Amino acid sequence: MPLFSGSKKVLTPRFQLVSKRFITLFEILIVMAVLAIGTMGIGFNVHRALREQHFKSEVELVVDYLRLAQNLMLIMDADVRVIFETSKNESSNIIRLEVDDSSKDNGPLIKLVTDKPKELNYIHFIDFHEGKEMGLAETGKAVLKFYSKGSVMSRVDLRLGTNESDQDVRGALQKFICLPGYPKPIFSVDSVRDDPACDQEKQADFEQKLTQFTLQEIQNLSLQK
DSSP: SSTTTTTOOOOSSSSOOOOOOOOHHHHHHHHHHHHHHHHHHHHHHHHHHHHHHHHEEEEEEHHHHHHHHHHHHHOOOOOOEEEEOOOTTSSEEEEEEEOOOOOOOGHHHHHHHHHHOOOSOOOOOOEEEESSSEHHHSSEEEEEEEGGGEEOOOEEEEEEEEEOSOOTTTOOEEEEEESSSOOOOOOSSSSGGOGGGOOOOHHHHHHHHHHHHHHHHHHHHHHOO
């Protein structure tokens, strides 16, 4: 007999079923789509970073070739030509050196630096501005001269780019190298405004004033004698 007549005995089940919600196919597809978009974004950024790095490396290669040509001209009294030309299959551009040296002792060194033309696979367009604009695509070959210990040098603004135009195109890469026609430190810049040597008109005005000043000094010395 129960102690309390009004009480009821409640039976608690030993195991209680818990309902579970399963992931639907639609939710799986959404997750896969988000992952795919994220992977594409990462892949695009990696590709762009690699492209920029390859382009910068090739620009530095061109700068190194120009510096080497200038050093050979000044140190070894050699006439040097830096040659840009399109490859035979027209898939890339090539840079190489040609050296005219009268000294036979420098033969092995000259052979070492001239026997290794380099391909430029990421610099698609090479434009020269030497009095008039000239692109490598129109001529197939262009030559920069380093002669007579600097008395004869190419005076040119050199544009290296991934696109044909020098306009600010989204995603395009370009660098400028300016050679004023006399020995100077050679480096690349992002814009012609970053290097005074790129201002051809200012350089011409400076040379004209320097010539006039030199002639005036010669005349003054002649009168004193």
